[in-house]
Every structure is written in C-alpha cells, then in structure tokens.
Amino acid sequence: MLIIQTTNNACNLYKMNHSGNTNQGQSNNQKPDPSGKRFKWWWIYLIMLVLLLLPSSLNIFSTVKEITWQQFEKDILSRKAVEKIVVVNNEKAEVYIKKELSNEAMFKEVFKPSFGKGINSGPHYSFNIGSVESFERKMDEAEKNFSISEKIAVSYVKKTNWFWSILGWVLPFILLYGLWTFLLRRGGGMGMGTGGSSIFNFGKSTATLIEKQKSNVTFDDVAGLEEAELEVREIVDFLKSPESFTKLGAKIPKGVILVGPPGTGKTLLAKAVAGEAQVPFFSISGSEFVEMFVGVGASRVRDLFKRAKEKAPCIIFIDEIDAIGRSRGKGAFLSGANDERESTLNQLLTEMDGFGTNSGVIVLAATNRADMLDAALLRPGRFDRHIYLELPNLKEREEIFKVHLRPLILDDTIDTHFLAAQTPGFSGADIANICNESALIAARKKKEKIGKQDFMDAIDRAIGGLEKKSKIISPEEKNIIAYHEAGHAVISWLLKHVDPLVKVSIIPRGKSLGAAWYLPEEKQLRSESAFTEHLCATLGGRAAEEIVFGEVSSGALDDLEKVTKEAYMMVVYYGFNKKIGNISFYDSTGQRDMSIQKPYSEETGKLIDEEVRKLVSDAYQRAKAILQQNKESLQKVAELLLKKEVIFKEDLESVLGKRPDSIASIPA
Numbered sequence: 170m171l172i173i174q175t176t177n178n179a180c181n182l183y184k185m186n187h188s189g190n191t192n193q194g195q196s197n198n199q200k201p202d203p204s205g206k207r208f209k210w211w212w213i214y215l216i217m218l219v220l221l222l223l224p225s226s227l228n229i230f231s232t233v234k235e236i237t238w239q240q241f242e243k244d245i246l247s248r249k250a251v252e253k254i255v256v257v258n259n260e261k262a263e264v265y266i267k268k269e270l271s272n273e274a275m276f277k278e279v280f281k282p283s284f285g286k287g288i289n290s291g292p293h294y295s296f297n298i299g300s301v302e303s304f305e306r307k308m309d310e311a312e313k314n315f316s317i318s319e320k321i322a323v324s325y326v327k328k329t330n331w332f333w334s335i336l337g338w339v340l341p342f343i344l345l346y347g348l349w350t351f352l353l354r355r356g357g358g359m360g361m362g363t364g365g366s367s368i369f370n371f372g373k374s375t376a377t378l379i380e381k382q383k384s385n386v387t388f389d390d391v392a393g394l395e396e397a398e399l400e401v402r403e404i405v406d407f408l409k410s411p412e413s414f415t416k417l418g419a420k421i422p423k424g425v426i427l428v429g430p431p432g433t434g435k436t437l438l439a440k441a442v443a444g445e446a447q448v449p450f451f452s453i454s455g456s457e458f459v460e461m462f463v464g465v466g467a468s469r470v471r472d473l474f475k476r477a478k479e480k481a482p483c484i485i486f487i488d489e490i491d492a493i494g495r496s497r498g499k500g501a502f503l504s505g506a507n508d509e510r511e512s513t514l515n516q517l518l519t520e521m522d523g524f525g526t527n528s529g530v531i532v533l534a535a536t537n538r539a540d541m542l543d544a545a546l547l548r549p550g551r552f553d554r555h556i557y558l559e560l561p562n563l564k565e566r567e568e569i570f571k572v573h574l575r576p577l578i579l580d581d582t583i584d585t586h587f588l589a590a591q592t593p594g595f596s597g598a599d600i601a602n603i604c605n606e607s608a609l610i611a612a613r614k615k616k617e618k619i620g621k622q623d624f625m626d627a628i629d630r631a632i633g634g635l636e637k638k639s640k641i642i643s644p645e646e647k648n649i650i651a652y653h654e655a656g657h658a659v660i661s662w663l664l665k666h667v668d669p670l671v672k673v674s675i676i677p678r679g680k681s682l683g684a685a686w687y688l689p690e691e692k693q694l695r696s697e698s699a700f701t702e703h704l705c706a707t708l709g710g711r712a713a714e715e716i717v718f719g720e721v722s723s724g725a726l727d728d729l730e731k732v733t734k735e736a737y738m739m740v741v742y743y744g745f746n747k748k749i750g751n752i753s754f755y756d757s758t759g760q761r762d763m764s765i766q767k768p769y770s771e772e773t774g775k776l777i778d779e780e781v782r783k784l785v786s787d788a789y790q791r792a793k794a795i796l797q798q799n800k801e802s803l804q805k806v807a808e809l810l811l812k813k814e815v816i817f818k819e820d821l822e823s824v825l826g827k828r829p830d831s832i833a834s835i836p837a
C-alpha cells in the first residue's frame with residue numbers, strides 16, 4: 170500500500186482513504202425484469218363492473234314513461250285506453266295500453282320497442298300511487314266519471330331489485346379486495362423488489378434476479394485474476410453443456426466460495442460467470458436473510474432456492490456469506506441471540522444438501538473472512554471449492570488499469586505500467602475508483618483528454634483525501650508541520666529498510682496537515698529490522714519537533730497510533746521479542762475477537778506492555794539520535810518544504826545526497 174505518514178490535527182485522526190468503487194456493482198444491480206408482458210388486471214375489473222351495472226343501465230333504454238295521476242286520468246283513462254294496471258310493491262302503478270291503440274299518434278312513442286323488432290308490450294306508463302286505498306278510491310271515481318263500464322283489471326305484485334341486493338352483498342368484498350391489492354402493490358413498490366420486507370412478503374427472498382440477457386459482464390471485464398478465472402471457467406462450461414460432464418459420471422461442485430479482501434473482484438467474478446454462461450443470476454447479501462424475527466431467514470433461504478430451481482440452470486450469489494455462515498454456537502454470549510442466524514444457516518445447509526449436484530443451480534459465495542465460516546458449510550458437497558483472491562500485484566494492477574482505461578479518453582502521457590507502480594496495495598475497486606476520479610478531475614479542469622497528472626492527483630486524493638489549501642494555518646503551525654514532515658523524510662531517507670520516499674507535502678489534505686508518501690516494495694516477508702526502522706521513521710516527526718522546538722505537539726497522533734499498533738504486533742503476534750519468546754497470540758479463526766478473556770496471564774500482559782513501551786522508546790531515541798546527527802539536513806529539508814510546500818524524491822536528493830545503502834554509523 171502506498172503509505173503516507175501524516176501530521177494530525179489536534180483532535181482529528183487521519184484515516185487512510187481507500188474508497189472502493191462500488192458504482193459498477195451497484196449499477197449492475199438491476200431490478201428483476203418481469204419475463205413476458207404483465208397481465209392487465211384492470212381489464213377484469215372493468216368487465217366485472219360493466220356486468221354489474223348492465224341490468225341497471227338497461228333501464229336507461231326502457232320506454233316506460235313516467236307520468237302523474239292527473240295526466241293518467243285526463244289523457245289515458247278518459248280515452249278508455251287502459252288494458253290493465255299492475256301495482257308494484259304497493260308503490261307504483263304500471264299501466265298497459267290496449268294493443269289496438271298502438272297506431273294512435275299519442276301512443277306511438279310508448280309502443281316503440283327498446284331493442285329489436287316488434288312492439289313494446291308494456292308496461293307503457295307508470296306513476297306513483299301514494300297509498301293503495303287512495304288509488305282504489307280514485308280509480309272508482311274515475312271509472313264512474315268516464316263511464317267505463319268494464320272494470321279495469323288491477324293486480325298487485327311484489328318485485329325485488331336483485332341488482333341492488335346483490336350489490337349490497339358484493340360491494341364490501343370488492344372494497345376489501347381493492348384495499349388488499351393496493352397494500353400489496355404499495356409494499357412491492359417500496360424498493361423491495363420481488364420479495365422485500367413488505368408485511369406480506371416477509372418470508373420471501375429479497376434476492377435480485379438478473380436475467381440472462383441482462384448480465385453483460387464477461388471474463389473480459391475481469392483482469393488479473395487468472396488462476397481464479399481458470400477455476401470458475403469449469404462452472405461456466407458445466408452450465409453451458411452439462412452433458413459433457415454428466416455422461417462421464419462427473420459431479421460438479423454445488424458451491425464455490427470466493428475469499429479475499431474487499432474490492433478484489435469477488436462479485437465481479439461471480440457476475441462474469443453468469444454473463445459467460447448466459448444463465449440467470451440471483452444476487453443477495455448474507456445480511457439480507459436475517460431479520461428481527463426468528464424464522465424469516467430460514468424462510469427466505471427456502472424461497473430463494475425455490476425460485477432458483479424454477480430458473481435452473483442458474484447461479485445464486487451470496488455476498489458477505491459470513492453474515493449467516495459464521496461458526497455456530499461460538500460467540501453467542503457476546504453477540505446476543507444467535508438463534509435466527511443459526512436457523513438461517515441450518516436451512517442453507519439443508520438446501521445445499523437438498524438439490525442434486527446436477528440440478529443446474531450453482532451457489533457462489535463471497536467473504537472476506539473464510540476463517541469465521543462454519544466447518545459444515547465448507548465441507549465437500551456444499552462449498553467444495555475455495556478460491557482465494559488477493560490484492561493484485563504489479564502486473565495484475567496493470568491489467569486492471571487496462572480494463573478500466575478502456576472507456577476513458579486519454580492523452581499520450583498515460584503509461585499503465587507507471588500507474589500500476591504508483592498504486593501498490595490498491596485493490597481492483599480502488600483502481601476503478603482512481604480511473605473514474607481522474608476522469609472527473611480532468612473534466613473539472615475542462616480538459617479534452619485525461620493526462621498523467623490527473624491520475625496522480627486522483628491517486629493522492631484516494632490516499633490522503635482532498636487538498637484543503639483554504640485551511641487556515643498560522644505561520645508557527647506551518648513551521649512545526651514542516652519540521653515534523655522533514656523529520657520523517659530525513660530518517661526514512663537514511664534508514665535502509667524503510668520504504669522509498671516519493672514526496673512530502675505540507676498542504677493540508679483530508680484531516681491531515683501534512684504527509685509523506687512512501688512506495689513500498691511488494692514483498693511477502695518483512696524482517697525484524699524493517700519493523701524497527703519503520704517505527705523509528707514514524708516517530709521521526711515527533712523527534713524533530715522535540716529537537717528543534719524543545720517541545721512536542723499533538724500533530725503526531727496518527728504516528729503514535731500506528732507505532733503502538735505495530736509495536737504490539739511485533740511483540741504479541743510475530744514473536745520478535747526475546748523475553749516473550751517465539752509465541753504468537755494471533756488467532757486466525759477470529760473467534761478470540763468475541764471473547765473477553767485474554768489468551769495470556771496477567772504477568773505476561775504486564776511484560777508485553779513493558780516490552781512494547783521499551784521498543785517504542787528505543788525507536789524514539791534512535792530517531793532523535795539520527796536527527797541530532799543530521800540537524801543541518803533536517804533544517805534544509807524543512808526550509809525547502811516551507812518554500813515549495815511539496816517536495817519530491819529529487820529535491821531530497823539535492824539536499825541529502827543519494828540514498829545510502831546502509832547507515833552503519835547510526836546507533837541502533
């Protein structure tokens with residue numbers, strides 16, 4: 170990792186800023202695409218409504234003419250035109266006119282049929298009768314008045330309006346159903362995708378499904394992971410043509426677990442497998458299984474596998490599987506009730522046993538902590554294959570740069586080898602971020618093409634944070650910062666095992682007030698002297714302050730934190746201390762993180778503290794001795810820094826001369 174030593178603000182801790190680019194991952198998290206056209210439910214509702222309203226709407230076309238008693242008496246009874254009267258529900262009189270009068274001008278209209286041919290057989294008129302008694306009395310009087318000899322037939326019927334009575338029953342159900350669908354849709358639409366935590370989908374899996382046509386990530390997009398790629402290619406071949414394997418009786422792994430630090434391309438590799446094999450891809454994070462309620466996780470696992478089997482052949486990708494796959498029964502005391510996580514894990518184990526090796530569902534999982542996983546999960550037959558991804562080396566970084574530089578418009582100054590050399594310890598995600606950041610920087614400068622300097626600025630920004638030239642720093646403070654940084658620079662220049670210095674700056678960046686950049690060699694092993702010299706260089710800032718100003722400041726907070734951690738690691742983990750001996754209290758399974766008990770006795774604890782203190786104090790004395798011997802150089806470097814604000818390796822060379830191979834004269 171490109172290391173920087175920073176001078177801190179009194180109360181702010183500087184934090185390395187390796188912001189990983191998760192954009193791509195996110196952008197590929199597409200919403201599930203519903204296959205085929207969605208069924209238009211509203212058609213059904215419309216038809217139902219029309220059917221319900223049709224009978225009543227028929228009344229619109231009815232030719233029964235509403236009249237009053239007076240009109241009935243004057244225009245109809247007086248002409249002796251009535252054939253019969255039907256009194257409905259003791260309320261309404263329906264009047265039927267004699268057929269032979271249908272051609273009379275007055276009645277022509279009411280005899281017109283509502284539908285089809287023929288004539289309207291009645292009723293032709295209707296009026297409200299008030300009460301039966303008054304109606305009968307009025308009829309008698311009228312018959313007398315108009316000398317109607319043959320009494321008009323009056324019948325009484327009861328009619329129920331079935332439409333309204335049915336509607337009275339059905340309407341509450343329709344309303345309830347409407348409310349139910351509305352709530353369901355609202356739950357589904359609140360970003361919960363296909364499952365989600367809407368109250369109705371609680372036990373449904375929240376996995377995102379990327380259909381095969383939509384997964385356009387291929388192995389071309391993955392760089393520098395050759396060995397891992399080779400391993401997973403077999404899965405692609407199986408998904409494409411399972412017969413070539415099964416005919417020989419071969420069994421394909423059910424699960425593949427990808428292990429590696431964040432941003433090393435685990436998700437990307439899983440997506441590439443799906444893209445190459447052209448199969449659907451279910452993606453879910455381990456933490457999405459677990460909810461507050463016991464049993465939900467297990468139900469989601471069941472649902473996920475059910476959905477996956479329906480779509481087979483397909484891939485299930487479980488990111489951060491350690492969220493559910495952690496060893497059972499351990500750490501339960503500290504992490505509270507683990508019932509839910511355990512039952513989720515048990516369900517996962519059962520499901521992975523449940524489907525056959527050749528069923529076409531392959532589970533890929535990713536984690537940063539394989540050591541934490543339950544042994545049952547990792548046994549052959551479940552996650553049979555373990556693929557370890559590491560931070561990319563120089564060559565791999567160069568390849569990753571090439572992938573991410575593809576869409577960018579670059580000028581001729583860009584050299585991928587140089588960029589890869591400037592970014593040791595960067596993950597694939599960091600590199601993707603640098604490329605994007607440099608494009609943004611170039612765009613901000615209104616440039617046509619992205620240049621080398623834009624990349625350098627992006628790298629600096631990723632490591633140290635944004636430059637804050639506007640931060641108000643008094644001349645005295647600036648002086649202290651300059652000497653502090655010069656102290657780091659001089660000691661690291663003179664000590665053989667300290668990583669080479671690239672540049673020193675006293676421009677505030679992020680939360681730091683000044684910084685020194687180092688470019689470490691990519692080594693797998695570090696010697697004890699490399700550790701002690703590194704301690705010494707890290708304490709160089711504070712030592713310089715003491716020598717020059719006779720007093721130290723709070724600016725060394727970050728340095729002290731690093732030094733303390735490193736010194737403890739030397740004593741407790743690496744067995745570098747003679748008194749403690751070749752003993753390591755490191756626990757690769759991570760289970761001790763959960764425990765409150767120390768793995769050593771109280772006396773050993775005291776001894777560790779003493780030895781760490783001694784180690785740091787020796788390193789500090791050594792730093793002071795080096796600076797005393799080179800006080801003049803220290804002053805020159807500090808002055809140069811105050812003048813230029815940023816100085817590079819070449820500037821240091823001009824002051825301190827070429828970096829010596831060894832410095833035997835310096836007391837160790």
Ligand code: ATP
Pocket residue numbers: 190191192193194390391392393394429430431432433434435436437438488535536537569572596597598599601
């Ligand atoms: P985490 O453990 O944090 O989930 P991860 O290992 O799954 O991280 P990815 O999500 O795969 O990391 O990587 C993030 C982004 O980094 C990718 O989308 C891609 O842009 C870039 N990246 C990572 N590794 C590579 C690589 N080997 N080649 C090309 N790009 C890469």
